[in-house]
Structure formats: C-alpha cells, structure tokens
Amino acid sequence: MRHFFSIIGGMGTEATESYIHLLNERTPASNDQEYLNYILVNHATVPDRTDYILDNSKPSPLIPLMEDIKQQSQLNPDFFVIPCNTAHFFFEELQNATNVPILHMPKEAVKEIKIKYPNAKRIGLIATNGTIFDGIYDHEVQEAGYEIVKPTEHIQEETMELIYKYVKEKNEVNADLYHHILDEMQNELDSDVVILGCTELSVAEERASNHDFKVIDAQSVLVDRSIERALENRKKAID
Template sequence: MNKPEKIVGILGGMGPEATVDFMQRLIKLVPAKDDSDHIRCVVDNNPKVPSRMKALIDGDGENPGPCMADMAQRLEKWGASFLVIPCNTAHYYYDYVKNSVNIPVLNILDLTTNYVVKHFPEVTNIGILASNAVQKTKMYEKCFEPYHKNIIFPDKIFQNRLLSLIKDIKKGLCGEEQQQELQVIVDHLITKDANLCIIACTELSVIASTFKSPFVDASQILAMRVIEIIKEEKNN
C-alpha cells in the first residue's frame, strides 16, 4: 500500500491575491500529467485576519497572532501535514502559529535567507522590497546578521511609494502601471548599491516577474521548498 502523500496547509488571505499567486506557483512547479499529480492543499484563505499593519505600524490594531494560531489548529485538524504562511509580515507572529500545533511550520524568512546565502554567497548588499512593518521590525536584518550581509531598504519617499503599491495590489490593481512603479523602486535600490533584491512581500510577488534586476522571490522559494518536501516524502 502506498504511503499517503503529505498535505500542505496554507494560512492564507494575507492577502487573498497573494495566496492564489502562491498556489499557482505550486501548480507550475509540479510536472503534472494529470490532476492526481498535483499537491493536495488545505487552505484557509482568511482575509479577516486582523491587520498586521495596524498592529505593527499604527500600534492600535488587534494582535493577529491568536487568529493565526486558530487557523493553524483548524488546518492541522483538517489533515495538514505541515503549514506555510505566504506572507512575510505575518511572520512576526510565527511563534503563535508554531506553538499552537504539533506539525512543522515552514518559515519563509529562514528559507529565503538560507537560499540567498547558498546561491549568492558573494552578495554583500541586499535590497528588501517589503512592507513598512517588515522594515520596522527588522526581521530580515536579524536573519542575515550572522552572515554579515548589509540590508538596504528604499529611502522613505520610495518606501512610502512601495507601501502604496502594495495597497494597490490588494485592491486588484496588478497591471503595467504597477509593474513599472516596482521597477522604479528596484532601480532606486540599485543606486543604493544593492547587489540583489528580495521580493519580501507576497503581494509584490504577484507582479514581480517582469522587472529587470537580479532578484529572488520569497514566495517562490517557499513554494520550491513545499515541492521538495513532497518529493522527499515520495522518495523515502
């Protein structure tokens, strides 16, 4: 009897477009010949998770951690073998999720850090394209600190433009105008000596395939790790 394939549980809705984009990445990474070749996912696409920005930037929002923990527990109950959170900012509350379940929880920041260190060891200056909350909490600085990498965020005016762009994508605006705006911000990071940029917002991942600069995408790295876990399970 074949061993049951692992099921990935997705804490989604942060935002919904980013969650769908992440699932599309999973689909594209599988060399499927039929439906049954694809990965089984259990998804809570919950746009009602309290705002991470209100909690971390405004300081007057509800703590999203308990809601995310509840989602994680439900996904585990529904059969998930391991969990992913396709939202960089939400990883500020990663421990709420990890400590609430008895199954592994992948960490998009750790995976991205390890990927960059392994595949781009020569890179010293890393540009981060992320929400203001990721900048404020210094999540990526803490990840890369042991590797002596210099983390570069856009200057304030460009960071505010980036936040506006993220909000546009949440509204469903994902066209050429938004892609051009992202390129302008990336070009700005290059002028600040960034050797490599990280798409560290899964909203930005929705439109990030077109710009012309060295980059890695945290959402893609997370998706690749999911595929690796499923393959490892099949081969054991």
C-alpha cells in the same frame, strides 16, 4: 486525505492566488494524481498585519491565525506554509501552538541568496512598513553574514503605494513603478540583490518580471520549498 500540507493564506488573496498558481505550475506532474495534496485556508478577514505591528491597539492578526493553526493541526498536515511575510512576525507563537512544522519564509528566502547570488554582500529589502519596522528579515540577513540595506523614506512610500494602491486595492501591477523601485534600491542604494519581502511584491514580480535586476522573491522560494518538502514526504510514504 494523507500526506498533505496546509496553506494559511488570504493575506492578501491575490498574493495567495499567485502562490497557488506557481505551486501548481512548478509541480512536476503529468496527470491529476501527480499534483500535490494541500488544504487552502484563504482567511481574507485576518486583520492587517502592518496596522497591528505599528499600532498594537489595532485588531490583532495573531488571534485568528492561531485559531487557523490549531484547527488545521487537528487534521494532521505534514507541514504548514504561510504565504505572507509580515505574518512571520508571529512565527514563534504560531509554531509553539502546534507540533506541525511551519516553513519559515524569510529564512528560506535568505538561504536562497547564497545559491543564486554567491558573491552578494549588500542585501536590499523592500516590504511593508510592518516588515521593515519589525526586523523580520534583519536578523536572518545579518545572521547569514550579509549587510542589510533598508529603503529610504521615499522608496518606502513608493513601495507601499505599489502594494496597497495597486495590488491590494486594484489587483493591478504598476510595472514602471515596480521597476523604478528596484532601480533605486540597486543603483542609488548599491544593493547587490533585492529581497521581495511582501507577497504583493511577488505578484508584481510574477506579472512584471521583464527586467534585469537581481531579486530574491520570497514567495517564489517558498513555492519551491513547499514542493520539495511535499515530494519528500510522498516518497517516504511510498517507501
């Protein structure tokens, strides 16, 4: 197979399924051959990213992720996508391990703010403890000229409950809790826009999008960039 991309997924599996669903749904295709060529690596046993970031004595996700990148690189994909925000803590190490470009999920999400919400100034972030702690989004948001708004301890506890207790553990979305978190970020912390910086939150948005809050769904943005890049590569191959 030529002109395909590789998806390093399974972090978690339901979030990866959401990415694949949106990818196929949004691809402009009217027959089988117009869909995109890709390889999905659903590496569900990659150690928890947040656990390691908060405690380096825990098993490292970098080792299996590095193995996946090196193995897939031998197949010569056009690019990689990693539909897990927290895994981008290891982005530089992973990119240095291959000549194949890796789409940078947080960078692409922040770029989308100017397109979708040009007047936004205060950018809220909800994500795992690992992403909040390691500042994956802080640099990108501030580099783009925005003020980043982190959740309070109470909101962070609610967010982790939504991510781990509901989406990861039960494959359920507590819509009321999700909407409550967005309300707190927007109306209590005065965020103009809220970035969904965890793919389990993207699952929540997919299943409970019946709200009026302004959000940037990082996984949704990654889907659009994946399609754009794949179609560009296909066109170049035909030309």
